Amino acid sequence: MSESTVVMVGTLRPELVARLEQDYGARELAALSAGEAARSRVAVTSGVWGVRTEHLDRLPALEAVVNFGVGYDATDVDEAARRGVVVSNTPDVLTDCVADAAVGLVIDVMRGLSAADRFVRRGLWESGSTPPLARRVSGSRVGIVGLGRIGLAIARRLEGFGTTISYHNRRARTDVSYAYAPDVESLARGCDVLVLAAAGGDASRHLVDATVLDALGPRGFLVNVARGSVVDEAALVAALEEGRIAGAGLDVFASEPHVPSALLGRDDVVLLPHIGSATVETRQAMADLVLANVASYLDEGRLLTPVG
C-alpha cells in the first residue's frame, strides 16, 4: 500500500487521525504534493468538511469517500458519483444520541431551563425576582420534519411524554400511525413544537422559511438538530425578534461555527455548538465505523455503509 492511499480532508477527531496515520500512513490533503494526492484512493472526511469538487479535482485516482457523520451534504455526492467515487456515512450508531439531544432541546426551550440557569447565576432568584412561566411539554403537539431513523427515534421518545406526534416526510410512511402532513406549513400550523430531523442539502434548503415560521406562530417553538441550511436563518432571527414564534432550540446553524449575534442575548433561544452526536460512546462508535469502512474498502473493495 503506497503511503498516500488514504487521505484526510478537513479536521477529524485526534484519535481517528492517529489510527489512520498508524494503520495507513494517512496524511492531510493540504500537506500532500500533487503527485502524492494523485495516488490517493480513499478520502476520510467529516460531515462538517466534506469532499467537494475542488478536492476531487486534486484526487484523480480517488475511489471512495468515507464520511464521519450520518449527514454527507458537505460532500459533492453527485459529482463524486459522476467520477465513479463511492461514498459512505455513519448511520444508526448516532441515532440515539442525536434523538436524546433533540428531546433535550425541546424540554429546554419549552421549559426555559437554560434561561432559568442563567437567572439563578445572575443572582436574580436570590434578589427576589421570579422567572417567567414556561410552557408544558407533556401533552403538547409535536411536528417532526423528516421521519427517518433519527426523526422516528425522537418521536418514540416524545411519545413517552404523552405528546401527539405528526410529521412531514418526502413520502408518508406506512409503518407508523402518526398523522402525515403533506407540507411543512400545514405541519407547523398544527403543532406546538416543530422538530427538524431532515437531511441537509439542496432538497431541504430553507424548507423552514418565514411562511412556515408564521404558521408555527407566536406560541410555537422550533427545534433544529438537522442542518442549519434547512432554515432560512435571517427569517428565523426576524421571527424571534418580532415575537412571531415563541422560541428556538438550535444545535445547527447556517454558517457554523458562526451564530447570528442577534441570538446571543436572547432567553427564548437555546444555542448548542452542533453536539447532537457528541458523546464519548457515540463518537467512538462513529470512528470505529469509519475505520471499518476504510478497511472493508481497501481489503474487499466495498463500503459497509454506502449512502444512497
Ligand code: 8YV
Ligand atoms: C457530527 C453530524 O457532528 O452525523 C452528522 O451528520 O452532523 C454530526 O454527527 C458531524 O458529522 C461531525 O463532523
